[in-house]
Amino acid sequence: MIEVEALAKVFRVHKKEPGLKGSLKALFRREWTEKPAVKGVSFRVGEGEIVGLVGANGAGKTTLVKMLAGIIHPTFGSAKVLGFTPWERDNRLRRQISLIMGQKAQLWWDLPAADCFLLLREIYRIPEALYRETLDYLSGVLDVRKELNIQIRRLSLGERMKMELIAALLHRPRVVFLDEPTIGLDLTAQRAIRDFILEYRRVHRPAMILTSHYMEDIQRLCERIVIIREGEFVYDGPLVAVVQRYAQSKVIRAHLRRTPEPVQVDGDLKALGEVVSCSPEEICLRVARAEVARASARILERYPVLDLAIEEMDIGTIIERIFRERGEVGGAGGA
Amino acid sequence: MSPRLFLHLLAFEFRAQLAFRATFWINALAGFVAEFGVTWFVWSAVFRESGKEVIGGYTLDGMVLYFLSVVLLGKIVSGREFEGAISGDIYEGTLNRYLVFPAPYTGFKYAQRIGFLGTAFVQFALFGLAAILILVLPPGNVTWASVGMAAVTTAAASVLYFLVDNIIQYVAFWADNVWSLDVAKRFVTMLLGGYMIPLSVFPGPARGVLEVLPFRYFFEFPARVLLGEIAPGEWAKGLALMAAWGTAAWVAGRLLWRRGLLRYTGVGI
Numbered sequence: 001m002i003e004v005e006a007l008a009k010v011f012r013v014h015k016k017e018p019g020l021k022g023s024l025k026a027l028f029r030r031e032w033t034e035k036p037a038v039k040g041v042s043f044r045v046g047e048g049e050i051v052g053l054v055g056a057n058g059a060g061k062t063t064l065v066k067m068l069a070g071i072i073h074p075t076f077g078s079a080k081v082l083g084f085t086p087w088e089r090d091n092r093l094r095r096q097i098s099l100i101m102g103q104k105a106q107l108w109w110d111l112p113a114a115d116c117f118l119l120l121r122e123i124y125r126i127p128e129a130l131y132r133e134t135l136d137y138l139s140g141v142l143d144v145r146k147e148l149n150i151q152i153r154r155l156s157l158g159e160r161m162k163m164e165l166i167a168a169l170l171h172r173p174r175v176v177f178l179d180e181p182t183i184g185l186d187l188t189a190q191r192a193i194r195d196f197i198l199e200y201r202r203v204h205r206p207a208m209i210l211t212s213h214y215m216e217d218i219q220r221l222c223e224r225i226v227i228i229r230e231g232e233f234v235y236d237g238p239l240v241a242v243v244q245r246y247a248q249s250k251v252i253r254a255h256l257r258r259t260p261e262p263v264q265v266d267g268d269l270k271a272l273g274e275v276v277s278c279s280p281e282e283i284c285l286r287v288a289r290a291e292v293a294r295a296s297a298r299i300l301e302r303y304p305v306l307d308l309a310i311e312e313m314d315i316g317t318i319i320e321r322i323f324r325e326r327g328e329v330g331g332a333g334g335a
Numbered sequence: 336m337s338p339r340l341f342l343h344l345l346a347f348e349f350r351a352q353l354a355f356r357a358t359f360w361i362n363a364l365a366g367f368v369a370e371f372g373v374t375w376f377v378w379s380a381v382f383r384e385s386g387k388e389v390i391g392g393y394t395l396d397g398m399v400l401y402f403l404s405v406v407l408l409g410k411i412v413s414g415r416e417f418e419g420a421i422s423g424d425i426y427e428g429t430l431n432r433y434l435v436f437p438a439p440y441t442g443f444k445y446a447q448r449i450g451f452l453g454t455a456f457v458q459f460a461l462f463g464l465a466a467i468l469i470l471v472l473p474p475g476n477v478t479w480a481s482v483g484m485a486a487v488t489t490a491a492a493s494v495l496y497f498l499v500d501n502i503i504q505y506v507a508f509w510a511d512n513v514w515s516l517d518v519a520k521r522f523v524t525m526l527l528g529g530y531m532i533p534l535s536v537f538p539g540p541a542r543g544v545l546e547v548l549p550f551r552y553f554f555e556f557p558a559r560v561l562l563g564e565i566a567p568g569e570w571a572k573g574l575a576l577m578a579a580w581g582t583a584a585w586v587a588g589r590l591l592w593r594r595g596l597l598r599y600t601g602v603g604i
Contacts, residue, residue: 011600066431091438097435101431118343119344123340123436123438
């Protein structure tokens with residue numbers, strides 16, 4: 001449903017020296033610089049798939065989404081959404097897609113959501129019965145029926161985001177772009193929106209692209225992620241495979257029975273792996289994947305272990321490390 | 336854009352205007368009183384101090400009636416409160432929302448602009464009539480036929496003004512903020528369109544040039560049609576000229592829009 005091929009966007013931005021001198025100079029002569037925001041990204045998204053677009057601030061996620069939603073033109077590369085080139089803005093495509101930007105309100109501030117939805121019904125030419133049915137379903141699932149007649153600006157952030165979701169899904173789009181849909185929301189609202197997105201996906205099977213800084217969003221909603229770093233493609237594949245591919249170690253956590261002589265960090269322990277922490281009650285070691293079995297056996301043999309746990313590295317930490325370690329991790333991905 | 340969607344958008348924007356009751360009435364009353372009041376005082380003083388009974392072909396009553404028509408129709412034509420909406424969308428990135436909709440942006444904005452004219456229509460119907468009765472102004476050559484012709488002319492002038500204004504609005508794709516261009520445009524159109532002084536006071540050769548420029552068709556022409564000062568032949572010629580300028584402005588606007596979208600970054604406040 002979405003095919004992206006070597007898509008790139010270079011922005012031309014004006015550079016100004018700081019201070020009054022710089023301002024005066026810029027009045028007569030401007031310096032421009034080219035800022036590549038997306039550098040030849042390729043991937044595909046199928047029906048019913050939620051793909052997480054992951055990257056640090058300025059990685060190019062929103063630029064990529066804007067190109068796929070037809071808002072901005074790419075510098076080069078190609079993309080097809082439902083068989084159409086998005087930036088040609090064919091109405092046949094626009095009737096089937098939707099864009100939700102958590103940082104930018106799409107609804108009309110001064111009117112109640114119900115009025116905005118009526119306008120969207122006209123814009124998307126939604127038949128009356130289907131409109132009623134969809135609005136009833138969406139407002140019910142998101143629990144905002146009582147708020148439909150309240151001015152948007154008087155709603156809480158969470159309620160507003162729910163209204164934005166309803167507005168974006170009223171016409172039952174086949175492709176949905178979700179740009180930071182849970183930003184700024186409290187934990188309850190975040191959970192409600194995640195549950196709703198999953199339910200919507202189950203019922204309607206749209207292709208979805210999600211960008212979010214909350215790893216919880218990515219972990220709950222996406223089986224597959226595309227990682228971009230400074231506009232460059234880093235990884236495309238299952239979320240779980242990121243762990244296999246980039247997490248070179250695991251954490252062994254051993255809870256100990258208290259003994260008269262506390263555990264010492266000695267050469268033997270250090271030889272097993274990196275000692276994360278060591279106390280009379282617990283030893284925590286980071287061990288290379290290949291060494292996990294041997295290290296576990298040695299700990300069980302040498303210490304009075306009550307309980308032993310082997311943990312994968314937190315996905316958020318792994319991705320954060322990928323963002324940080326520029327050049328050290330890279331290359332093309334799977335999928 | 337379907338007429339149904341156009342009407343819906345128009346009504347939608349009108350509803351948004353009515354959301355602020357106090358603002359609506361303050362804008363309607365203050366906007367009219369300030370503008371028309373100043374004009375009335377100025378021209379009363381000019382006639383009194385000059386000792387002349389006729390200036391530019393108008394008596395004082397005729398001049399007041401001319402400016403009453405220009406101010407009231409001009410507000411409908413220019414949709415002044417809505418000016419800057421398109422450049423604002425470009426600058427603030429709210430254009431993103433409209434680019435995703437399966438509806439033409441220009442049609443969308445024009446419908447919103449007409450819906451935004453609620454205060455202007457109230458001023459026209461309510462305060463215009465009140466001013467005529469309070470100042471005991473003569474009806475001049477106003478007839479039902481001239482009112483009908485003026486309605487058509489005002490509608491055409493509104494479209495023409497919108498198309499010309501769009502050219503300036505689209506400059507925001509390159510210049511981000513076009514507020515100063517807006518101010519310059521407003522001054523030029525008001526001066527050369529007969530909004531500040533009647534065009535009949537300009538020297539003869541200048542009047543000849545102003546006849547063929549689009550500005551007079553924004554303000555002076557609809558007002559004089561309403562006052563029954565334009566013969567049917569001249570009216571038809573004026574409408575033809577408006578159509579020509581409208582077509583030229585539309586072509587220029589489309590070119591700027593297409594080129595501008597190539598530069599649009601969708602970022603904003």
